[in-house]
Amino acid sequence: MVLEELFSAVVERSDSAETPQSFDELFLAERTRLFGALCVLTGDRAEAEDLAQDAFVRVWSAWDRVGAMDDPTGYLYRTALNGARSRYRRSVLALKRQFRPRDHRDELSLVEERDVLIRGLGRLTHKQRTAIVLLDLLGFSSEEAGTALGMQPGAVRTQASRGRAELRRQAGEDDG
Numbered sequence: 001m002v003l004e005e006l007f008s009a010v011v012e013r014s015d016s017a018e019t020p021q022s023f024d025e026l027f028l029a030e031r032t033r034l035f036g037a038l039c040v041l042t043g044d045r046a047e048a049e050d051l052a053q054d055a056f057v058r059v060w061s062a063w064d065r066v067g068a069m070d071d072p073t074g075y076l077y078r079t080a081l082n083g084a085r086s087r088y089r090r091s092v093l094a095l096k097r098q099f100r101p102r103d104h105r106d107e108l109s110l111v112e113e114r115d116v117l118i119r120g121l122g123r124l125t126h127k128q129r130t131a132i133v134l135l136d137l138l139g140f141s142s143e144e145a146g147t148a149l150g151m152q153p154g155a156v157r158t159q160a161s162r163g164r165a166e167l168r169r170q171a172g173e174d175d176g
Contacts, residue, residue, distance in 0.1 A: 019070070019071065019072065019073070020072060020073065021067075022067070023059070023060050023063045023067065026059070026072055026073065026076065027056060029073075030073055030076060031052065031056070034052050034055065034056075034076065034077065034080055035048055035049065035052045037077070037080075038051045038052055038080060038084065041081075041084055042084060047087070051080055051083050051084050051087070052080060054080075054083050055076055055077075055079040055080035055083055056076070058079050058083075059072070059075065059076050059079060116171075117167075120166075120167045120170045120171070121133075121163075121167075123166070123170065124163045124166055124167070125159075125163075127149075127151075127159045128159050128160070128162055128163030128166065129163060130149060130159075131145060131149070131156050131157075131159035131160035131163060132160050132163045132164065132167075134148060134149070134156070135156065135157075135160045136160070136164075141153075142154070142156045142157045
């Protein structure tokens with residue numbers, strides 16, 4: 001990754017640097033370099049300051065373990081880099097959520113469409129209306145609807161077809 005290479009180059013320690021013996025020594029030795037490196041990484045001074053503070057707090061809270069490491073400074077920088085990466089991922093996810101297209105349903109038009117359908121069904125014969133409801137709305141097969149209505153499956157399909165044609169005709173009258 002280009003950012004990690006840049007980050008590594010900025011924070012590279014000289015061979016003469018001593019391993020800090022206390023957290024205070026680590027803080028005094030690294031606060032300016034860590035802040036500068038995070039400024040380069042994030043491009044934002046406030047973000048860099050927050051990340052540096054978070055990294056120092058994490059290192060301080062685990063100093064018993066971190067202080068015993070061969071390179072607590074490396075752990076500090078790795079903690080800061082991980083924090084920057086986590087913030088970046090969270091911000092990308094937040095942007096994706098914010099700009100995700102949402103299904104916009106016009107509730108009023110749904111109510112109006114439902115009303116038009118109910119009124120149209122009310123103008124059909126009982127057999128046509130029942131056939132459409134069973135076949136189209138409830139998903140029955142023509143055989144199942146025929147059994148329920150005491151009709152032949154072909155008669156059910158015919159009634160539904162005539163009913164649909166009447167609904168289309170009514171919709172055409174309403175448009176014109």
